[in-house]
Amino acid sequence: MGGNAVEEAFKMMTYGVYIIGTAAGDKINGMTAAWVTRVSVDPPLLLVAVSKGHYTSDLIRASKAFSVNLVTPDQAEIAARCGSVSGRVSNKLADERIEYGETGAPVLTEAAAWLDCEAVDEFECGDHICFVGRVVGAGKRSEQVLIYRQGGMQPAPVEVE
Numbered sequence: 001m002g003g004n005a006v007e008e009a010f011k012m013m014t015y016g017v018y019i020i021g022t023a024a025g026d027k028i029n030g031m032t033a034a035w036v037t038r039v040s041v042d043p044p045l046l047l048v049a050v051s052k053g054h055y056t057s058d059l060i061r062a063s064k065a066f067s068v069n070l071v072t073p074d075q076a077e078i079a080a081r082c083g084s085v086s087g088r089v090s091n092k093l094a095d096e097r098i099e100y101g102e103t104g105a106p107v108l109t110e111a112a113a114w115l116d117c118e119a120v121d122e123f124e125c126g127d128h129i130c131f132v133g134r135v136v137g138a139g140k141r142s143e144q145v146l147i148y149r150q151g152g153m154q155p156a157p158v159e160v161e
């Protein structure tokens with residue numbers, strides 16, 4: 001199978017759009033991620049794949065914590081910023097309303113929902129590091145979320161009674 005076919009097939013996959021919140025010492029960061037999935041019900045575990053060179057990997061390792069914030073359509077701009085600039089060069093969350101979870105990870109007040117995670121495991125997967133988070137807190141504010149497909153972000157269709 002050619003590399004092109006592999007990429008074409010991957011492009012068909014749908015993902016959520018999340019901002020991974022991290023903090024260590026006086027540093028705070030948000031990174032947009034699509035490669036996030038739940039991996040266990042009991043205990044409640046999820047996994048995020050973070051590129052080895054990203055600042056987020058350093059901050060998760062330093063703090064042993066991260067938050068997963070589900071992005072609303074109104075937050076498309078912050079998702080684009082957190083997905084294109086490294087927190088090593090600017091504080092991407094400087095203009096955002098922030099609270100802190102029990103783990104100390106920053107949570108976006110205006111996210112559709114958030115999960116506060118203790119980083120309990122990590123392993124290398126090719127060019128990414130898979131961090132496993134045990135969810136210790138969560139909140140929800142809206143049904144409206146963005147999804148990611150074909151290299152773009154768009155509002156997810158939603159039907160709620």
Ligand SMILES: Cc1cc2nc3c(=O)[nH]c(=O)nc-3n(C[C@H](O)[C@H](O)[C@H](O)COP(=O)(O)O)c2cc1C
Pocket residue numbers: 017029030031032033034035036049050051053054055056057079080082083084085086087088128148153
């Ligand atoms: C929609 C979208 C999804 C992304 N998903 C991921 C992801 O799952 N894992 C990852 O390592 N980078 C992902 N990125 C790229 C990072 O967000 C980007 O490289 C970021 O600047 C890294 O920030 P940091 O150095 O502050 O951690 C994504 C970017 C966008 C726009």
